Amino acid sequence: MGTGRWRLTVREEFSASHQLRHYQGKCEALHGHNFGVEVSIEGDRTDERTGMLLDFKVLKDITRECVGLLDHKHLNDLEAFAGENPSSEHLARFLFREIEGRLGGYAVSLVEVTVAEKSSQSATYFEPGGK
Numbered sequence: 001m002g003t004g005r006w007r008l009t010v011r012e013e014f015s016a017s018h019q020l021r022h023y024q025g026k027c028e029a030l031h032g033h034n035f036g037v038e039v040s041i042e043g044d045r046t047d048e049r050t051g052m053l054l055d056f057k058v059l060k061d062i063t064r065e066c067v068g069l070l071d072h073k074h075l076n077d078l079e080a081f082a083g084e085n086p087s088s089e090h091l092a093r094f095l096f097r098e099i100e101g102r103l104g105g106y107a108v109s110l111v112e113v114t115v116a117e118k119s120s121q122s123a124t125y126f127e128p129g130g131k
């Protein structure tokens with residue numbers, strides 16, 4: 001067998017409001033975004049019969065479930081962001097941990113999660129040397 005690997009990526013969106021504490025500028029005020037989310041997984045084995053590393057549907061369902069924890073919320077009100085700002089960086093790490101926890105039963109690893117406030121600016125969370 002070769003040493004090649006596959007990477008799958010799915011994209012979702014959610015809408016939410018936030019306020020960035022300790023921010024010297026307009027983002028300290030209440031405002032909202034239509035956030036874009038990109039999730040990538042990797043693995044080295046496809047299913048013999050389906051030819052899939054993981055059914056996109058499975059990855060989309062997991063991503064949607066996790067994104068649903070943030071959608072149409074005021075992010076500062078969530079317990080996860082009680083002690084830290086709901087910046088794009090922290091949102092990406094939050095989603096990474098939620099998604100990783102749901103991928104346990106599959107032979108894939110979560111590579112990275114990107115959260116974009118708009119197409120021109122995004123934050124990506126990944127764990128170098130992760131499983």
Ligand SMILES: Nc1nc2c(c(=O)[nH]1)N=C([C@H](O)[C@H](O)COP(=O)(O)OP(=O)(O)OP(=O)(O)O)CN2
Pocket residue numbers: 020027031086087088089117121123
């Ligand atoms: N590294 C980060 N920087 C900023 C974040 C962040 O999450 N991580 N977030 C913000 C604010 O959420 C803000 O809403 C976006 O700020 P900004 O791009 O400055 O504002 P505009 O959308 O109005 O963009 P313009 O290009 O100035 O029109 C800030 N920084």
Ligand SMILES: [Zn+2]
Pocket residue numbers: 018027031032033117
């Ligand atoms: Zn913002």
